[in-house]
Amino acid sequence: MSALGELATIRKSKGVKATKSPAERGDNKAAIFFLAPWFVGLFLITAGPMIASLYLSFTDYSLLQPPSWIGIENYARMLEDVRLHNSLKVTATYVFVSVPLQLAAALALALFLDRGLRGLALYRSVYYLPSLLGGSVAIAILWRQIFGTSGLINQVLGFFGIQGQGWVSHPDYALGTLMILNVWTFGAPMIIFLAGLRQIPEMYYEAAQIDGAGRLRQFASITLPLLTPIIFFNLVLQLIGAFQSFTQAFVVSGGTGGPVDSTMFYTLYLYQRGFTNLDMGYASAMAWLLVVIIAALTAVNFLLSKYWVFYND
Amino acid sequence: MSHHTRTRTGGARGTRGLLRSAAVVVAAGLALTACAQEAPDNSPEAPEAEESVDPDAPVTIKFSWWGSDTRHELTQQVLDNFMEKHPNITVVSDFTDWNGYWDKLATTVAASDAPDVITQEERYLRDYATRGVLADITEYSDIIDLENMDESILASGEMEGGQYGLPTGVNAYAILANTSVFEQAGVELPDDETWTWDDYVDVATEISEKAPEGMYGTQDYGFNEPGFAIFARQRGEALYNEDGSLGFSEETLAEWWEISLQLRDQGATPPAAETVEVDAGGPEQSLVGTNRGGMAFFWTNQLGAVTNASGQDIQLLRHPGESEHERTGMYFKPAMFYSMSANSEHPEAAATLIDYLLNDPEAAEVMLSDRGLPANTEVRAAVIDQFSDVDKQAADFLSDLEDEIVDGLPVPPVGAGEVAEIIRRINAEVLFDRLSPEDAAAQFVQEVEAATGQ
Numbered sequence: 001m002s003a004l005g006e007l008a009t010i011r012k013s014k015g016v017k018a019t020k021s022p023a024e025r026g027d028n029k030a031a032i033f034f035l036a037p038w039f040v041g042l043f044l045i046t047a048g049p050m051i052a053s054l055y056l057s058f059t060d061y062s063l064l065q066p067p068s069w070i071g072i073e074n075y076a077r078m079l080e081d082v083r084l085h086n087s088l089k090v091t092a093t094y095v096f097v098s099v100p101l102q103l104a105a106a107l108a109l110a111l112f113l114d115r116g117l118r119g120l121a122l123y124r125s126v127y128y129l130p131s132l133l134g135g136s137v138a139i140a141i142l143w144r145q146i147f148g149t150s151g152l153i154n155q156v157l158g159f160f161g162i163q164g165q166g167w168v169s170h171p172d173y174a175l176g177t178l179m180i181l182n183v184w185t186f187g188a189p190m191i192i193f194l195a196g197l198r199q200i201p202e203m204y205y206e207a208a209q210i211d212g213a214g215r216l217r218q219f220a221s222i223t224l225p226l227l228t229p230i231i232f233f234n235l236v237l238q239l240i241g242a243f244q245s246f247t248q249a250f251v252v253s254g255g256t257g258g259p260v261d262s263t264m265f266y267t268l269y270l271y272q273r274g275f276t277n278l279d280m281g282y283a284s285a286m287a288w289l290l291v292v293i294i295a296a297l298t299a300v301n302f303l304l305s306k307y308w309v310f311y312n313d
Numbered sequence: 314m315s316h317h318t319r320t321r322t323g324g325a326r327g328t329r330g331l332l333r334s335a336a337v338v339v340a341a342g343l344a345l346t347a348c349a350q351e352a353p354d355n356s357p358e359a360p361e362a363e364e365s366v367d368p369d370a371p372v373t374i375k376f377s378w379w380g381s382d383t384r385h386e387l388t389q390q391v392l393d394n395f396m397e398k399h400p401n402i403t404v405v406s407d408f409t410d411w412n413g414y415w416d417k418l419a420t421t422v423a424a425s426d427a428p429d430v431i432t433q434e435e436r437y438l439r440d441y442a443t444r445g446v447l448a449d450i451t452e453y454s455d456i457i458d459l460e461n462m463d464e465s466i467l468a469s470g471e472m473e474g475g476q477y478g479l480p481t482g483v484n485a486y487a488i489l490a491n492t493s494v495f496e497q498a499g500v501e502l503p504d505d506e507t508w509t510w511d512d513y514v515d516v517a518t519e520i521s522e523k524a525p526e527g528m529y530g531t532q533d534y535g536f537n538e539p540g541f542a543i544f545a546r547q548r549g550e551a552l553y554n555e556d557g558s559l560g561f562s563e564e565t566l567a568e569w570w571e572i573s574l575q576l577r578d579q580g581a582t583p584p585a586a587e588t589v590e591v592d593a594g595g596p597e598q599s600l601v602g603t604n605r606g607g608m609a610f611f612w613t614n615q616l617g618a619v620t621n622a623s624g625q626d627i628q629l630l631r632h633p634g635e636s637e638h639e640r641t642g643m644y645f646k647p648a649m650f651y652s653m654s655a656n657s658e659h660p661e662a663a664a665t666l667i668d669y670l671l672n673d674p675e676a677a678e679v680m681l682s683d684r685g686l687p688a689n690t691e692v693r694a695a696v697i698d699q700f701s702d703v704d705k706q707a708a709d710f711l712s713d714l715e716d717e718i719v720d721g722l723p724v725p726p727v728g729a730g731e732v733a734e735i736i737r738r739i740n741a742e743v744l745f746d747r748l749s750p751e752d753a754a755a756q757f758v759q760e761v762e763a764a765t766g767q
Contacts, residue, residue, distance in 0.1 A: 063423035064444035149587050166586035169593070171745055254593045255412050256734075259586070259741045275416040277731050277764075278440070280423070 057285035062278045074285035084286070086261055087269040090175060094265065095242040098179040103234055106186035110193035111223075124191065131187030139181070140251030144168055147177045168252050171262035178248050178263060189234040196230030197223070228309040236301055243294050246271070266290060369401050372659040376666060377407040377421075377428035378649075379414035381597055381618040384683050391676045395669050402662045410595065415730065422446055425656065429663040433478045433650040435469065436729040441652070442477035443727060448653040448660065449475035456664035458672050461691040465721070469647045472724060478650025479671060482685025484612045485643055485711060486539045488630040489619055494607045498524035505630040510572055513633035517581035520607040530581040532600045532609035533588045535573045535740035538732055539646070540610050540632075542722065544569050546642035547634050557726030558767050563754040570743045570750035577744065585744035592737075597622040613707045614648050614685045620703050627703075629710040641717050648685030682707050728765040735760045 057074055059067035078084055113123055133139045146152045147167035154164030167173045204222045213221065246267040249257060257264030257272065270290070274283030378388060385408050392404045407428055409417055415437060421427050422441075433441065441447050450457060457479070459467065470478035488505070495502055498520040503512060517530025524530075534540045542552035544565070551560030576582045583591065583600070591600055596615045600606025602622035611619060613629060620627045635641045651667045653660065670676050674695040677687050682704040687693040700708060725732075739757050742748040748756065761767075 062444060063419045064441065064446050149590055165584070166590045169589035170586035171741075171747070255416070256593075256737065258738065259589045260745055260747055261738065271416075272734070275419050276734060278419055 053284040053287055056281055057288050059281045059284075061281040061284070063275075063280050064278065067281060070281070074282045075289075077282065078285065078289065083261060083264070084266075084269060087257075087264045087266045090262065090264050091243060091245075091266040094175060094179060094182070094245065095239060098182040099235070099238045099242050101179070102183045102186050102238060103189055103231065105183055106189035106234070107193050107227075107231070109186065110190045110197055111219075113190075114194060114197045124194065127190060128187035131185045134181060134185030135247050137247060137251050140248050143177060143181055143248070144252050169259055171258075171260040174253070174259060174262045178245075178252060181248055182242060182245070189238060192234055193227070193230060196227050200226045225310045226312055229311055232301075232305050232309045236298060239297060239301070240294055243290065243297075371401045371403070372662045373403040373405060374429035374657070374659050374662050374666065375405045375407050376430040376432075377414075377418065378432040379409055379411045380683075381595065381615070383618045383621055387679055387681075387683055391670065391679045394675060394679070395666060398669070399662075399665060402665065404666060427654040427656060429654050429657040429659060430666050431652045431654060432481075433652045435647060435650070436725050436733065438470065438478050438650055438652070439472060439724060439727050440730055442472055442475070446655055447477045448655045448657065449477065450479060450653060450664075450667075451476050453653070453660065453664040456661060457668040461672070461689045463688050463690055466645070466647055466688050469721070469724065470650050478647075478652045479667060480647030480650055480685075480688045481671070482614065482648045482682065482687050483711060484614050484646045484648040484685040485714060486537075486543060486610060486632075486646070487613055487643070487710065488608050488632065489601050489611050489616060490608050490628045490630050491601045491604060491606065491623060491625055492628055493604060493623075493625040494520065494524060494528060494601075497528070498522075498607065500607070502628065503630070505633075505635075507636055508633045509637045510634045514572065514575055514579070514581065517576055517608060518579045521580045524607070527605060529583050529600055529606045530608065531576065532591060532606050533573060533577070533582045533740075533744065534610045535570060535743065536592050536737045537610065538736045541566065541569050541736075543632050543642035543644070544634070546644070546719075547632075547638040547640065549639045551722075553723055553725055553729070555723045557723075557765060559758060559761060563751070563758055566754035566757060567750040570740075570753055573740075574743065574750065585741070588744060589741060601627065612646075612648065613710060614682055616707050617681070617683055617701075617703050629706060631714070635717070640719055643714060644718055644721050645711070645714075646722065647688070686711055726765040726767070731764040732761050735764065 056067055058069060058071060060070045060073075061067035109127055113120060113127070117123060148154075149164075149166040149169070151167075153167060157164040165173075167177050200223060204226075205218055208218050208222060244267055245265055249263045249265045249268050250271070253259075253263045253268075255268075255272075257268045266286070267290070270283050270286045273286065274280045376392070378384070380388075385406075388408070389406060392406060396402060396404060407417075418427075418431065427446065431441075431447070433447075438447075459476075459479075462479070463483075466480045466483060467476070470476055470480055490502060492502065500516060500520050500523060503516050508516075513531075520530035521528070538552060541561075545552055545561040548565055550562065550565055554560040573582075577585065577588075582588060591598065596602055596611055596618045599609050599611070599619065599622075601609040601611075602619045604623050604625060608630070609619075610632075616627060616629060632643055635643065651670060653663050653667065657663045670680075671687075672689055672692060674692050677689075677692045677696045678699055680687075681696065681700055686708055687696065697705075697708060735757065739748065739753050739760075743750060743753045
């Protein structure tokens, strides 16, 4: 599913080309050769299981016994599943709050790092580190400790005389701690923003300076518009990624999505239905609903992009 | 992303390449994590036809269990001894905590990679047995000696004409009291033969009031349905009837949660958020295990793990209210079962391991009562002298209870495994005041009836 965004980008860049020269045709052969391993993975690891899950979504499958066909019953049940609706709400809240914040943080740091600092490579690596770690089990466990009743956050608060509480174990705050975790993993979009900033021709800024534009004006009238394709690209990727978030909620809540389903991400509920309640048919149907939701969201994203993304071609 | 604009660093091709490779890396990362989460190993292992079985040919079998660190260490020791005795059998250990165990087991079964010897629990045994996952152990009675097994306990692993699980030992759900916390609070241990639920609330509240800051009288009991089963039985009701239907009234369940809220409001238990955190920590991180609380409900075989964690003298107490209503509610439960996969490639080796675990005093000497008081009466007699004080306490407690216990629980219905998750969630709703005890009771009944198909 994450390939969707990538495909779209490639298609977009292909659309620019008008005709194909012989040299480009040679390029294509090489491309197919180098893509071959990826295609093998696509069909064996992604497409195969996806087709299998499409079949399973129309069956009653307990994992322990062979599946039996029940038609659209699983999909019909989803309409009345209150917990599923709640998980959609939780996931949507998480995605629509944390992704914009994460992108803002990524852009802010990219702007900061783009000023030709000494030791830029080091800073870039340091800020990218959370992205590599953020999805890992170890960080999620660390998060549980930091936001626990006697964790780091409460110790700092205690220093200022504020009585804290168990942030990850309170339904009003648990989701917030996961959002902070997601914002913290701004490294990947930051790197892409940096690359985008490097692409903006210096002459625009020079011209603006001559005309007497200040820093803010330069940012609003040059940087931001020319960066919109990159922002769009990051937005698509991060939205898709955030919808599929699982590890953080699973580890932080001990696999329960608790307290009181407050961190019950859609994927976590899917996992519970499938593996805890042995209802893999229903879980497969849920997986397909997620595909539809993400595809629809991405389509809307592309439609809206016409109005705000500026391709300086 | 144009070909014609000049850029500060490198050509357009270079930056676009960088951009694209960054995108690929990100996408690949997303795809990888997605795979790691959901791609089950679907390759079914081709069952190899075994023509003749050479009993000495080297074989490898897998044994799965759940539990605390204490249990993992002890079990590994037992398995090492077993492998020394049977050099041709290699046992691969497959263990997790309780919460992850069932997810993992279901996955491995679906992938035709089920462990050869599977630890089971009464709430799940019927699910797995009726779906053809487990072997009927009577087929291997020439290897597994059932001669000295306690008959009444053996029956708990029997269903639909087959023996699908062999009970590892006997257990009771009881209160673990941390005597050090009681002392620090200057509160006497209650007389557990006569105390009522009101007494329990009073004692817990008194400890919270008198003990040093940060200590509590007791730990919330609402995350586990066995505690409610006892509460209902004391009132002549039951969690499940023989036919698998629900045997209690919503009022009784609401009352159970009202007491829990009373404890919370009087400060006898921690605030809800801390309670959730403590509950997630298991026996070792419990209030009693970390010397931060006076009492907690646990199974008697968890006494060792909690005592180890706390380093203090932990005493077993009967549930409150055992003499308050029409009858006693406590019961003996098979702690867990050893089962065999119906698709084991080496059933003889698996049976040999089960026989060793259940019937060899050498194994019992290491395990002691961590999987319950041994169900093999001869083994129990042989190792009882070697019990540590902790194990002895559990054994004495159970034999004291023997005369008081009216009857056992019927085998839970299919779907009972889901109830463990349902009560955990609804209890949190009650503790955070999202549901009133009455509404919670109604919702519990509705969800459990849906889960068990009643």
